């Protein structure tokens with residue numbers, strides 16, 4: 086009797102002989118082929134100016150990013166701008182998730198809370214968060230609060246919805262298990278409801294993060310003196326494709342980092358999921 | 365109180381007679397529609413008896429078990445366990461679920477120790493109890509695995525250990541091996557008998573498999589094949605243990621039960 090886990094482990098340990106077919110079907114080899122093709126095509130198109138002169142070559146983008154790290158733009162290096170955006174996200178995202186997740190859980194658990202919050206929530210839900218930018222600038226000015234506000238608005242919805250659905254989709258028989266074992270309502274909530282909803286909550290947090298990046302960029306494009314959104318709009322105004330693309334790459338990297346951070350938090354808090362993901 | 369129950373169970377002199385008196389159940393669906401699921405079930409189970417409830421799909425077996433567990437209430441009639449009318453779940457009864465129902469976020473140990481934990485038993489002691497039952501079902505070495513790392517048979521072992529770790533006097537098992545392949549199933553049936561002989565309990569075991577019923581039961585309660593669920597016939601199985609699927613007496617009784625039910629079980 087061997088568990089599934091043992092089987093996969095032993096399969097990993099065996100080393101297959103290196104053949105041409107093994108190399109051609111190797112995952113890493115294929116990754117390398119795919120990336121080489123992508124950057125090769127990009128470089129070729131940029132070099133031949135097939136799309137006009139507004140496409141920078143990959144190396145130019147990298148060089149420009151190095152330039153921005155060493156030369157300040159509106160008082161900030163590239164690091165400074167990246168941190169300005171990330172900081173806005175972390176503040177807005179934290180505030181929103183700390184309110185929205187408990188609220189979503191409470192709505193799922195208590196029909197009165199649900200009946201009071203749901204109508205307002207349903208009213209607000211269809212509004213794209215970007216639509217709030219103008220009014221938030223009128224309310225909070227062009228400083229930090231208006232950007233954080235947009236992020237809160239944008240991330241609130243997926244955080245709440247996922248927490249709510251996470252609880253709603255818990256297999257009801259799991260509550261029966263707790264009851265049969267002698268647990269009360271409180272045990273049902275803390276031993277089943279919350280842990281079972283955890284993966285859904287984290288899925289919501291990840292969605293929220295990508296919404297947060299969209300929001301912060303939009304807000305920075307409209308009005309800002311710092312942030313990666315500012316970098317790319319400045320690059321556009323100055324007519325420097327390498328600056329725009331460099332800013333975009335920095336955005337992707339920063340967004341990747343925040344998403345990894347939440348992923349790490351999930352791994353720490355949901356150890357049971359760690360072994361499921363083989364990706 | 366818990367300690368009292370435990371010592372009683374360990375001494376093996378519990379008084380855990382189960383008595384269903386004219387139990388009927390009607391579900392009300394969408395406010396008006398009525399589903400009559402159980403009708404006039406009367407049944408007495410002696411202490412430490414192994415009773416099998418045998419019936420085809422959708423005849424109310426799970427519902428009857430859930431009523432005994434206290435998860436549903438009977439529409440009419442009553443269930444008396446240990447001279448006390450059932451009015452909710454209790455630690456005196458353990459339930460093993462058809463679809464395992466393990467906590468995915470807990471290890472095998474975390475699952476098995478859940479009952480004692482909910483009753484406030486200290487960590488060291490509940491670990492000891494849980495380990496005893498993990499060993500009993502043969503899951504030693506897998507204490508720190510999560511359910512998704514276990515095979516179906518192992519999952520159900522964990523489910524059985526979890527129910528036993530609460531040290532109930534009555535074990536209710538709802539088609540526990542329904543999702544297993546034939547080989548694993550027979551193996552688990554042998555294990556069930558071994559565990560029952562080792563840890564004497566009053567057992568009610570639900571199945572739709574006639575071989576399983578004959579292999580396990582002191583008595584087989586045969587249900588009607590349609591709703592509302594009724595008891596069709598009760599068979600005493602006076603075959604010596606360990607039983608063999610190919611014994612002549614085994615096959616004779618199998619034949620008798622099959623002939624009596626219009627459905628091939």
Ligand SMILES: Nc1ncnc2c1ncn2[C@@H]1O[C@H](COP(=O)(O)OP(=O)(O)OP(=O)(O)O)[C@@H](O)[C@H]1O
Pocket residue numbers: 391392393399401419420421422423424425426427428572
């Ligand atoms: N909570 C409920 N509300 C309404 N109807 C129910 C409910 N629970 C069970 N039923 C109905 O009762 C009938 C019998 O269900 P039950 O699960 O007891 O049968 P079963 O014999 O255990 O079936 P199986 O062998 O498939 O497990 C089913 O037709 C089902 O639709």
Ligand SMILES: [Mg+2]
Pocket residue numbers: 425426427462538539
């Ligand atoms: Mg059933």
